Amino acid sequence: MNFINFINKYDESIKNMKKKNKNIIKNKKVKNKKIYNKQLLKIKITNCKFKNVIFENCDFEGAFFSDSRFTNCKFKNCKFVNTKMYNDKIERTIYINCELKWSKIKDTQIQSSYFKNTKIRSSRIINSILLNNKFKNTYIFNLISNNALFVNDKLKNLKINGIDLIFYNNDILIKGEKREIKDWYLLKNYQLKEIDPKLKRVLTKNKKEIEKINISIINKK
Secondary structure: OOHHHHHHHHOHHHOOOOOOOOOOOOOOOOOOOOEEOOOOOOEEEEOOOOEEEEHHHOOOOOOOEEOOEEOOOOOEEEEEEEOOOEOEEOOOOOEOOOOOEEEEEEEEEEEOOEEEEEEEOOOOOEEEEOOOOEEEEEEEEEEEEEEEEOOEEEEEEEEEEEEEEEEEEEEEEEOEEEEEOOEEEEEOOOOOOOOHHHHHHHHHOOOOOOOOOOHHHHHHO
């Protein structure tokens, strides 16, 4: 069964999802598709590749993404509540008017993507890196990190409250004021005593983009 047929059937029978493995789809390649108005609650997407796929007005509450890749995709008016993303890669993807709440992102790389009018609340980012992304009019509240890095991101009109993250070489534009951050800033006295091996591998893969980073600073107490 292809991905589109699967989610159409899934959307129609979501109240009868007690049967084992009926909510799992894996090892699929999805390209040049448009998906609208789907209730994809508790869906499990594993080892799938999405390219040039548009999701609009979709609800991913309780969804689980793992070992998957999104390239040149777009999410508009989508909800990610109590959603988990493990070991995924997201490239050149757009999020507009989306909400991420009570969710967990782990061992994931988000690169060259764009977030606009998006809310990120009460979630966790673990062993992940956000590289060369753009954030505009994005609201971040109570976002907790563990070995998470924002690197070379462009931040405009970003509203931050209760955040605990490490930023490097970012341009922050808040209320028309531009501030260039040229060194590590540890917010809320957050200290990274040791760097996770998985994050080291991510940094190594992107050595050219972030070669100015001094890993010894991360380990500094």
